Amino acid sequence: MLRVGLTGSIGMGKSTTADMFRAEGIAVLDSDRLVHDLYKGPGAADIERAFPGVVVDGVVDRQKLAARVLDDPAALKRLEAIVHPMVWAARDALVEERKAKGDRIVVFDIPLLFETGAEKDFDVIVVVTAPEDAQSARVLARDGMTREKFASILAKQTPDSEKRVRADFLVHTDRGLDAARDEVRNIVKALEARLDESA
Structure with missing residues (x-):
């Protein structure tokens, strides 16, 4: 593959x-969509712990989060350390799924x-x-x-x-x-x- x-x-x-x-x-795997899904589910609690106040009704508010990290390299690194491993794991799972389908x-x-x-x-x-x-x-x-x-x-x-x-x-x-x-x-x-x- x-x-x-x-x-x-x-x-x-x-x-x-x-x-x-x-x-x-x-098959196209969309990283932004993966992140979006993480913001609605498994990633929300971890992100809220790192950046209190950015989760609204269980979903990460992207605008609030952006305001916290956009001009703060250290904050951005903290966010990436939370999100990237989750994205990679989701990506690997999708690859295995596509492989099984013969892509x-x-x-x-x-x-x-x-x-x-x-x-x-x-x-x-x-x-x-x-x-x-x-x-x-x-x-x-x-x-x-x-x-x-x-x-x-x-x-x-x-x-x-x-x-x-x-x-x-x-x-x-x-x-x-x-x-x-x-x-x-x-x-x-x-x-x-x-x-x-x-x-």
């Missing part, structure tokens, strides 16, 4: 790209792939990219986003230029959906060919 890490900076179109892989019949390729949608050092866990890295002006326009159009908040998020992310250099494949999301879809199809074909060669 090929483990594919899919990543990209904020506003690059990673979620749309993940859906394109799904449309090609590839040969699994894509892991991980926003902070390089930032967390997770790239070593994958056979292939796909980076979703777009020019800076397209990225800025997309992000600043989001509700509640400010230039300051955007700058703060970018400062914590590996620069797009570095991600592109470290990628095995790129998906460009500024050339229209059809062009991006073609790139995803070509990546899937290349991965299937690699698996066939090694079979």
Whole structure:
């Protein structure tokens, strides 16, 4: 089984790209969704112990939590120490499940792939990219986003230029959906060919 890490900076179109892989019949494991599930269930109590007042009605309030950790590197490290092991365990369980179903390729949608050092866990890295002006326009159009908040998020992310250099494949999301879809199809074909060669 090929483990594919899919990543990209904020506003690059990673979620749309993940859906394109799904449309090609590839299983995509969404790290953000895993975290979301942990915030509603098993992770909530541990996070509340570390950051009192961020859990409301048994669910982590993401806005309250973000306010506590966004500009505090030590707090962010504490949060990651709680959440990351839970995410990895959930991810491993999902891989076993997909293996049992006979999947040969699994894509892991991980926003902070390089930032967390997770790239070593994958056979292939796909980076979703777009020019800076397209990225800025997309992000600043989001509700509640400010230039300051955007700058703060970018400062914590590996620069797009570095991600592109470290990628095995790129998906460009500024050339229209059809062009991006073609790139995803070509990546899937290349991965299937690699698996066939090694079979």
